[in-house]
Amino acid sequence: xxxxxxxxxxxxxxxxxxxxxxxxxxxxIIVLLSIEIMLNASILNFVAFSWGSGNPSGQVFAxxxxxxxxxxxxVGLAVFLSIYQTHGSIDLDQIRFLKW
Amino acid sequence: xxxxxxxxxxxxLSVFEIAGSILVVIxxxxxxxxxxxxxxxxxxxxxxxxxxxxxxxIIQILVYAGAVPVLVVFGIMLxxxxxxxxxxxxxxxMLREFTVVLAVAALFGMMAVSFLGPVAWPQSGVAIPVYDPxxxxxxxxxxxxxxxxxxxxxxxAILLGSGMIGGVYLAKMDEPxxxxx
Numbered sequence: 001x002x003x004x005x006x007x008x009x010x011x012x013x014x015x016x017x018x019x020x021x022x023x024x025x026x027x028x029i030i031v032l033l034s035i036e037i038m039l040n041a042s043i044l045n046f047v048a049f050s051w052g053s054g055n056p057s058g059q060v061f062a063x064x065x066x067x068x069x070x071x072x073x074x075v076g077l078a079v080f081l082s083i084y085q086t087h088g089s090i091d092l093d094q095i096r097f098l099k100w
Numbered sequence: 101x102x103x104x105x106x107x108x109x110x111x112x113l114s115v116f117e118i119a120g121s122i123l124v125v126i127x128x129x130x131x132x133x134x135x136x137x138x139x140x141x142x143x144x145x146x147x148x149x150x151x152x153x154x155x156x157x158i159i160q161i162l163v164y165a166g167a168v169p170v171l172v173v174f175g176i177m178l179x180x181x182x183x184x185x186x187x188x189x190x191x192x193x194m195l196r197e198f199t200v201v202l203a204v205a206a207l208f209g210m211m212a213v214s215f216l217g218p219v220a221w222p223q224s225g226v227a228i229p230v231y232d233p234x235x236x237x238x239x240x241x242x243x244x245x246x247x248x249x250x251x252x253x254x255x256x257a258i259l260l261g262s263g264m265i266g267g268v269y270l271a272k273m274d275e276p277x278x279x280x281x
Contacts, residue, residue, distance in 0.1 A: 001104060019204050023200045024201075033124050047153050052222030056239055079270055
């Protein structure tokens, strides 16, 4: 028997670790991996509350979230690889061609 | 003394998960970060099993733990090794990392206080079948997915298809410096 509050704590911890990666790291691929961690934290909550309430909608949302996360990872990686090919770097402090 | 094995497994998996995810975000080498991410995703899948959601566990292992780290590792391997290097930061970067740690710790503290407060969380759970042929309460995942959420499933299929085509388009390189076919 797992208390749901502890699962929420675990999910919050994962989300905060992912948020640290997104905000503090400069390597774009590490930022992508951190976003995956944050998405997993939210999917964990969907599954846990689906278990707690007996409603299958949470698990359906988890499946849809997993599919979106996989698409996001593929497109994000392709974008960063082509940025690397054209700019020679994926350091997010140096990529500023969308800023002026 | 009666040991609650489920809770013990949850605590052990949580330790692995948090340690793995910390190693992902602080790692300076991308390939190691990708493999630590695989560990984190597998342990999250094991927690789905503890919540009696074996189907989500299978999907997690197939899609996440199987595909995403492999995608990242291949993406890194197919480019030059310099993509992995992150030059050491100066004082500005150190200051930023310190500020982010403080902000994230404050956020976590706030969430922890609100979660451990007097909230009536569900005390017990039920296993949800993948498919329930009688379609009475509780209904299965497949019943819900192809009944209430059928439009969402179609939209996800379109999103995945267009995402993959876009990814191939972006990553295709005929000559260096030229993006797209």
